Amino acid sequence: MAGHLRPQVARSSHSTSNTSNVTKPQQPATLAKRLLFPHLPPGSDLPPLFASPSCPPELNAEVYDFIALALRAFVNSWWTKITRYDKEFLPEVTTILTTVFRTLETRVLSTDFSPLIFSVAPALLTQHYRDYRLATSKVSTSYAMGGAVPLPHLFHQLQPHVAVSAEGRIDEEYFRQAFDHILKLSLPPQDYAPEVERYIVREIILKVVVKDVIPRVTQPWFIQRTILDLLGPPFDAESDKPADASPPSHTHPAHFSFHSLLVFFLSAMQSVSGIGLALIRMYKQTLITIKLVNQPTHPTVNHRSTSGIWRTAHQATSPARDARSVSPPSSSYASAASSSISLRADTPPRNPRESSPNLFRHYSREPLMMISELFTMRERFATSAVMHTLCMICAAMTPFMDRLLTHVLYTRILSMSSILFILRLSKHTLFPNGYPGPSAIDPTPEEQTIIRQQLLRRLREQVPTLAAPVLLGPSPERTLEEAINPLDDAACNMHLAVFILDALLLSIFPEMGVEGSGGNADLEVPERLDDDGEDWAPDMVPPSPSVVYSFDSPNELTEKLADFIVKAQTEAVSKKGRFTVALSGGSLPKQLNKLIDNPAVKWDRWQVFFADERCVPLDHDDSNYNLCRKELFSKVPIPEQNIHPIDVSLLDDLEELADAYEKALINEFAQKDSARFPVFDLILLGIGPDGHTCSLFPDHALLTEEDRWVAYIDDSPKPPPRRITLTFPVLNHSSRVVFVAAGESKAEILSTILDNPEAGLPASRVKPSHPGQVYWYVDNAASAKVKYQKSEYRL
Numbered sequence: 001m002a003g004h005l006r007p008q009v010a011r012s013s014h015s016t017s018n019t020s021n022v023t024k025p026q027q028p029a030t031l032a033k034r035l036l037f038p039h040l041p042p043g044s045d046l047p048p049l050f051a052s053p054s055c056p057p058e059l060n061a062e063v064y065d066f067i068a069l070a071l072r073a074f075v076n077s078w079w080t081k082i083t084r085y086d087k088e089f090l091p092e093v094t095t096i097l098t099t100v101f102r103t104l105e106t107r108v109l110s111t112d113f114s115p116l117i118f119s120v121a122p123a124l125l126t127q128h129y130r131d132y133r134l135a136t137s138k139v140s141t142s143y144a145m146g147g148a149v150p151l152p153h154l155f156h157q158l159q160p161h162v163a164v165s166a167e168g169r170i171d172e173e174y175f176r177q178a179f180d181h182i183l184k185l186s187l188p189p190q191d192y193a194p195e196v197e198r199y200i201v202r203e204i205i206l207k208v209v210v211k212d213v214i215p216r217v218t219q220p221w222f223i224q225r226t227i228l229d230l231l232g233p234p235f236d237a238e239s240d241k242p243a244d245a246s247p248p249s250h251t252h253p254a255h256f257s258f259h260s261l262l263v264f265f266l267s268a269m270q271s272v273s274g275i276g277l278a279l280i281r282m283y284k285q286t287l288i289t290i291k292l293v294n295q296p297t298h299p300t301v302n303h304r305s306t307s308g309i310w311r312t313a314h315q316a317t318s319p320a321r322d323a324r325s326v327s328p329p330s331s332s333y334a335s336a337a338s339s340s341i342s343l344r345a346d347t348p349p350r351n352p353r354e355s356s357p358n359l360f361r362h363y364s365r366e367p368l369m370m371i372s373e374l375f376t377m378r379e380r381f382a383t384s385a386v387m388h389t390l391c392m393i394c395a396a397m398t399p400f401m402d403r404l405l406t407h408v409l410y411t412r413i414l415s416m417s418s419i420l421f422i423l424r425l426s427k428h429t430l431f432p433n434g435y436p437g438p439s440a441i442d443p444t445p446e447e448q449t450i451i452r453q454q455l456l457r458r459l460r461e462q463v464p465t466l467a468a469p470v471l472l473g474p475s476p477e478r479t480l481e482e483a484i485n486p487l488d489d490a491a492c493n494m495h496l497a498v499f500i501l502d503a504l505l506l507s508i509f510p511e512m513g514v515e516g517s518g519g520n521a522d523l524e525v526p527e528r529l530d531d532d533g534e535d536w537a538p539d540m541v542p543p544s545p546s547v548v549y550s551f552d553s554p555n556e557l558t559e560k561l562a563d564f565i566v567k568a569q570t571e572a573v574s575k576k577g578r579f580t581v582a583l584s585g586g587s588l589p590k591q592l593n594k595l596i597d598n599p600a601v602k603w604d605r606w607q608v609f610f611a612d613e614r615c616v617p618l619d620h621d622d623s624n625y626n627l628c629r630k631e632l633f634s635k636v637p638i639p640e641q642n643i644h645p646i647d648v649s650l651l652d653d654l655e656e657l658a659d660a661y662e663k664a665l666i667n668e669f670a671q672k673d674s675a676r677f678p679v680f681d682l683i684l685l686g687i688g689p690d691g692h693t694c695s696l697f698p699d700h701a702l703l704t705e706e707d708r709w710v711a712y713i714d715d716s717p718k719p720p721p722r723r724i725t726l727t728f729p730v731l732n733h734s735s736r737v738v739f740v741a742a743g744e745s746k747a748e749i750l751s752t753i754l755d756n757p758e759a760g761l762p763a764s765r766v767k768p769s770h771p772g773q774v775y776w777y778v779d780n781a782a783s784a785k786v787k788y789q790k791s792e793y794r795l
């Protein structure tokens with residue numbers, strides 16, 4: 001687990017300032033603190049949950065509180081049965097939850113939600129309304145056997161989904177799998193591996209989302225009450241009256257006087273100047289908005305880490321900030337979501353503005369169609385004429401509307417206040433009485449009727465009297481009733497909720513919808529083949545960040561390295577009976593000395609290859625094989641045939657030599673002709689002072705090799721010049737790559753490799769595709785200049 005996520009080592013700016021608060025008067029520990037961070041000293045604050053420094057503290061506190069309540073609710077039933085030793089689990093669970101939240105944060109910040117909000121969600125709602133109305137029209141017909149088939153069943157026939165039954169019951173297994181997949185995508189392998197903690201975290205998420213939240217939010221009364229909340233406090237006719245309710249003029253006729261004329265004149269002046277000022281302000285605001293909206297966007301997803309939600313959220317809490325710094329995002333991972341649920345045939349490529357500046361999303365189209373469907377506008381001539389005119393205007397202004405809506409989304413809808421509102425609403429709904437208060441009680445049927453009536457009244461108030469006949473037709477009340485009826489059945493709503501949840505998950509984790517959807521076909525990810533010859537589905541997951549372990553001494557480093565290798569070996573052997581490993585030369589072989597005489601090492605299961613080899617005889621001092629033989633093979637019982645040196649009979653022809661080594665790998669790894677790249681269980685690498693690794697040197701043409709497994713080089717800047725090496729595609733398909741570096745001499749280059757990956761040094765380019773992972777086993781002398789976050793050691 002990354003050390004910076006663990007409570008005891010959290011050291012961000014938040015926590016630094018927090019530690020100075022130890023003298024403040026002690027308050028009773030919050031539930032979050034007692035449950036999630038039992039080891040934190042009294043008086044200290046909770047570590048920041050989100051990595052982004054601009055994430056406001058109130059969100060941190062709210063989310064922690066929510067997690068604590070959810071965790072408590074989950075463990076409630078078996079809390080009394082567990083021993084105090086078992087309670088040690090909870091900080092582990094916290095650590096995993098924290099990692100998941102941080103991954104979510106990163107993902108959310110790099111996701112463009114515009115397609116979800118403006119295309120997918122409105123399209124889903126429109127379809128829900130259409131199907132509900134269609135199903136209702138069939139209820140009492142012969143199609144439904146004269147009413148024998150209930151409405152939810154008819155609806156289910158129109159909107160089947162594997163995760164929800166006709167009665168509106170959710171298939172927990174579907175979401176269990178989905179959440180497990182999310183955990184796999186969010187956690188580094190060593191945190192995903194422990195079954196128990198992962199099980200607990202998955203079940204907590206499942207309980208909150210599937211057992212508590214969805215069944216509740218799909219209740220008609222809940223939807224109606226939420227809309228009421230969003231509409232704000234009821235319109236009070238009394239308060240609308242002028243404060244000084246002057247008696248009607250016919251009872252007290254006004255007397256003309258110079259004084260009253262002056263008062264009238266001055267008030268008129270004041271009103272006129274007030275209107276003028278308001279108009280000027282409106283004009284200025286419009287200009288600013290248009291300017292902001294028309295600003296060029298930044299298409300690179302990662303560049304948005306400081307903009308997007310946190311940034312706009314921060315602006316919402318600090319009005320003084322320059323609004324011009326907002327940059328609405330433009331990536332569109334979510335396009336995968338929309339296409340994978342087959343809603344839009346015209347799903348644009350992943351980054352439309354990058355690939356084609358003239359490709360527009362027509363973000364205004366689906367919301368307008370939704371409004372038209374909701375309020376049955378097509379049935380009324382005047383209303384549909386207004387709607388068509390509006391559609392035409394929006395279509396004519398498509399580029400501007402697309403930008404405007406994205407701008408509004410990121411400055412108004414996904415603002416800090418709305419995120420906090422949703423969080424507090426969820427908390428209030430699920431745990432209205434906090435802990436240990438009783439759980440929420442649903443309103444009685446009578447109360448539900450009242451909520452419905454209140455909503456109808458409030459909706460009616462929203463529409464100006466003069467516009468009501470045009471927008472809502474001759475019977476506004478009926479139109480409004482028809483607009484809320486399709487949300488009156490919890491089982492049907494459940495379908496909508498499941499579709500929306502699917503779309504949301506696909507927006508944030510687009511790789512979950514890859515198979516068969518074609519949604520991400522524009523992403524080029526190499527096909528992966530595992531070493532049993534099985535084809536992998538193209539993997540969309542970005543490589544996990546490297547895990548850096550730094551140890552006090554070289555001795556501790558080699559001990560921990562041996563433990564890690566043994567663990568990797570045990571996992572591989574238990575899975576497939578053998579362990580495939582590639583070794584480097586240089587300083588590495590000596591650092592494997594703790595494997596010698598280690599009873600846990602199953603040497604007969606090892607298949608050893610060389611990450612690179614100098615093209616010299618095997619007994620030559622420069623030979624990596626020879627070095628490994630001296631330092632390791634000669635001291636352990638490894639069968640000779642399990643070691644795969646180069647074929648020295650081909651030393652005169654490097655191309656042949658590299659081909660022969662590639663064939664040796666093919667023999668070991670590929671059992672099918674379609675083999676693409678081998679997947680080593682472990683590749684152990686060193687780093688040279690210039691940042692080279694294997695025999696991949698800076699700025700060399702070999703860095704761009706894409707096809708070969710093994711390549712040769714005859715102009716190595718480091719002697720000897722003739723070598724062969726594994727290529728990047730092989731390194732980047734490995735299950736684990738471990739870099740080992742010790743001593744002061746590595747300090748400078750290690751810092752460049754880790755802190756400045758943009759420099760593109762060969763070692764920085766080793767990034768195995770998911771679920772592969774890079775680890776750095778270094779000593780403190782080597783990592784002295786590294787700023788990259790080191791992780792607390794954990795096997």
Ligand SMILES: O=C1O[C@H](COP(=O)(O)O)[C@@H](O)[C@H](O)[C@H]1O
Pocket residue numbers: 584585586587588611612613614624685686687688689692693694695718
């Ligand atoms: O030439 C080579 O150098 C690298 C780095 O060696 P080190 O002595 O600095 O650790 C090594 O990993 C590679 O196998 C070797 O051929």
